[in-house]
Amino acid sequence: MATKLIKQVKVSTADDNKKRFRPTHPEKYMGDSDNIIIRSSWELRVFQFCDNNPNVLRWGSEEIAIPYMKPFPGGYKPARYFPDLYVEYIDREQNLIKELIEVKPEKFTRASRARNSATKAFENMQYIVNMAKFTAANNWCQQNGVKFSVLSEKSIFRK
Helix, strand or coil, X not given: CCCCCCXXXXXXXXXXXXEEECCCCHHHECCCCCCEECCCHHHHHHHHHHHHCCCEXXXXXXXXXXXXXXXXXXXXXXXXXXXXXXXXXXXXXXXXXXXXXXXXXXXXXXXXXXXXXXXXXXXXHHHHHHHXXXXXXHHXXXXXXXXXXXXXHXXXXXX
């Protein structure tokens, strides 16, 4: 799924102060194309890619809810995980690929390397929660014939 991203972005701010992405091709969006929330500049880049890439047939942002057990100090509690994107696209071999994608900073996909103990504790908790989410997503994907990927800054911004 590599292509040049479009620099011009249609973004609006709703009354609730959340930035919303306005797709050029709303017919490709699975869900309400007037309610695509942008939570990071990284997500925005991926939204642009999905909207403008002709090989992407359909896509959605936070349209799938996956139940999981969220770890917290002292135990677990039931929660729902909404992966950042669901994308259906045609790959280079002309195969239809269905993929669930999470956009995350790499530091939250591995154990912390921070020296500051507070930072290390925060990053490690993020990592533990993310691993619980990713395990649930992998299980859901296996049951539904979907690929699961985590995109970090290394894959989004590679040159």
